[in-house]
Amino acid sequence: EPDIVRILTQLGFAVTGEGPLSVQPPSWRSDVEGTADLVEEIVRIYGLENVPSHPMSRPNAIARPTLTAAQRRTKLVRRAMAAHGFNETINFSFIPRAHAALFGGGDEARQLENPIAADLDALRPSLLPSLLAAAQRNQARGAHDLMLFEIGAQFESGMPGAQATVAAGIRVGEPQRSWAKSTHAPEALDAKADMLAAIETAMGSAMTAPVKSGAAPWYHAGRSGTLALGPKVLAYFGELHPKIIAGFDLKGTVSAFEILLDAIPEPKNKGRARAPFAPSQFQPVERDFAFLLDANISAEEVIKAAKSAERALIERVDVFDLYEGKGIPEGKKSLAIAVRLQPKGGTLTDAEIDAIAQKIVAAVTKATGGTLRG
Known part of the structure; x- marks a missing residue:
């Protein structure tokens, strides 16, 4: 004192x-x-x-997490999309009524009585109109190959609380002339890969939900799909319908995805520790199979059935050929898969490989009704 x-x-x-x-x-x-x-x-x-120093009291050695499950999910998806080369956009939740009508909106319940601008007079029913408008502005300035995404709210009606948090992304472009490498226009499989990467990052594990053909009306009917768990839709993906592309005056093709983040299940394992990488010391074995299937059987059904035959040894299943034409009956197709077996306890004998091959054929035949081609 x-x-x-x-x-x-x-x-x-x-x-x-x-x-x-x-x-x-x-x-x-x-x-x-x-x-x-x-x-x-x-x-x-x-x-x-x-002045003597005194450490501050810390009742808990590790601070409790402050983010909610939804906030953590959003953060993980945002990082995953950026890691895949997407650029994030931040847009208004208001769009022109004409754009909203292309995506099932534009009704009176979602129309704004006092919009902040004359051309922002409707609540968006999807994030895609905002992304497509951003792509159109970029193309007008000479940027043709684009990868854009946004995480935000879309409005299913004009009622309070009738909104969903969605992660949406688009790829816009066309094949480029290059002597060094071949390029391709964005397609449905690109959108599917982007969608699965984001969802699996959020869940911390592989997504096993089935994919059904077809999606929302603004997607191309034959080049789109829906990821769902029972009746609950998790995501849409695919190429956008030509009338949508024309409505935004875009050049090239556009692939897109929409993930309903609120519908993504919480990871069962809260930790994110990975098992140590332990490569097998034994030589892998690959076997090819060609099946005659009904034309409406998807490749995913065949892959899933083949993997179920011997999960402990089958490391991967890849489709390498699809044939429809001369020699194949009407309404049928030939689908060829490559199955990779990775033994862990010892080298597989010919008899063991033949037994696994018979299991694979039996599993695919039972699941799809197909037959093994000679």
Whole structure:
């Protein structure tokens, strides 16, 4: 206390009282308004290095997470899309009514009575109109190959709470002339890969939900799909319908995806630890199979059935050929797959390989009704 009184007095402060001190700042120190200012004055003269330090109390060694599950999911998806080369856009939730009508909106319930701009007079029923408008502006300035995404709200009606948090992305472009490498226009499989990468990052595990052909009306009917768990839709993906592309005056093809983030299931395993990489010391074995199938059987059904035959040994199944034409009956197709077996406990014998091959044929035949081609 004597040091405090001495320092304040030398600085021109009037100090009175004992115990709790009463301090009157001088007339020229109008900047001193409270206790914190007095402490600052004392410390700058006394010397901060002379003040003993005391660690702050920490009741918990590890701070509790502050993000909600939805916020964590959004953060993970945002990082995944950026890692895949997408550029994030931030758009208004309002769009022109004509654009909203192309995506099932534009009704009176979602029309704004007092819009912030004349051409932003409707709540968006999808994030895609905002992304497509951004792509159109970029193309008008000479940027033709685009990868854009946004995470935001779309409005299913004009009622309070009738909105969903969605992650949407688009690829826009056309094949480029290059002597060094071949390029292709964006297609449905690009959108599917982008969608699965984002969802699997959010879940922390592989997505096993089935993919059904067809999606929302603004997608191309034969080049789109829906990812669903039972009746719950998780995502749409595919190439956009030509009338949508024409409606935004875009050049080239456009692939897109929409992920309903609120519908994505929470990961069962809260941790994100990965199993250590332990490559097998034994030579892998590959076998090819060609099946005669009904034309409406999807490749995914064949792959899923083949993997189920021997999950412990089948490392991967890839489609490498699809044939429809001469020698194949009407309404049928030939689908060829390559199955890779990776033994872990010892080299597989010919008899063991043949037994697994028979299991694969039986599993695919049972699941699809197809037959093995000779």
